[in-house]
Amino acid sequence: FTSFKLKMKQQLSQLLFLGLLAAQALSVQYQLDVVTGSRKYDDTDGSFVAKVKGSKGEVTFGVLDDPSKNDFQLGATDNFAAESDIDIGKVNCVEIEAESDDAWMVDYITVTAGSEKTYVYNTEGSYLSSDTSEGKDKMSFCKQGDATYVLAITTKDENHAGTDNIHARLTISSTKSRKGNTTTGILDNKGKDDFIAGATDTVTLPNLKTIGKAGCI
Numbered sequence: 074f075t076s077f078k079l080k081m082k083q084q085l086s087q088l089l090f091l092g093l094l095a096a097q098a099l100s101v102q103y104q105l106d107v108v109t110g111s112r113k114y115d116d117t118d119g120s121f122v123a124k125v126k127g128s129k130g131e132v133t134f135g136v137l138d139d140p141s142k143n144d145f146q147l148g149a150t151d152n153f154a155a156e157s158d159i160d161i162g163k164v165n166c167v168e169i170e171a172e173s174d175d176a177w178m179v180d181y182i183t184v185t186a187g188s189e190k191t192y193v194y195n196t197e198g199s200y201l202s203s204d205t206s207e208g209k210d211k212m213s214f215c216k217q218g219d220a221t222y223v224l225a226i227t228t229k230d231e232n233h234a235g236t237d238n239i240h241a242r243l244t245i246s247s248t249k250s251r252k253g254n255t256t257t258g259i260l261d262n263k264g265k266d267d268f269i270a271g272a273t274d275t276v277t278l279p280n281l282k283t284i285g286k287a288g289c290i
Contacts, residue, residue: 127161
């Protein structure tokens with residue numbers, strides 16, 4: 074009888090171990106890479122909570138905070154991770170809610186799930202703040218589509234034609250009105266001095282809406 078009980082305990086331990094392995098195998102890792110704007114006052118020391126919404130569910134990141142660093146500095150990229158026991162499917166939107174009135178300008182966000190990356194942009198250029206006189210207390214940054222646009226932009230070669238502070242967003246309209254338009258985030262190649270007089274800059278922007286042939290920018 075004693076040997077029978079010992080065998081049952083061993084089998085139960087094995088089942089628990091296999092169950093733990095199965096749960097770990099089913100869990101999905103998600104990462105947010107959030108880029109803060111680079112203009113004066115775009116940074117913040119405020120508190121913000123985030124969730125990622127997908128086609129099959131959502132995953133909550135809670136308060137965005139890396140205790141080892143000062144988050145959300147001008148032009149900086151901050152990384153946050155969360156784990157979910159469900160696969161939320163295709164990423165649709167990142168929702169961020171402000172818990173304080175120190176306004177923050179999100180430039181764009183990359184969501185990584187496994188090998189899949191989704192890019193969402195602050196197409197409105199709005200600040201996040203619990204004080205709605207400064208900005209919006211909640212914003213959704215949503216995937217526009219699956220098209221990748223490669224823009225080659227040439228700055229005129231003459232005095233004062235270049236810029237360091239244009240902070241431009243583009244709205245690209247289709248030649249067919251029924252296909253609408255798509256709006257980019259800030260045009261900026263991180264680590265490069267863009268828009269020098271006479272230079273051509275190439276900007277690659279994934280996850281924009283497919284509009285067919287571009288008519289106007």
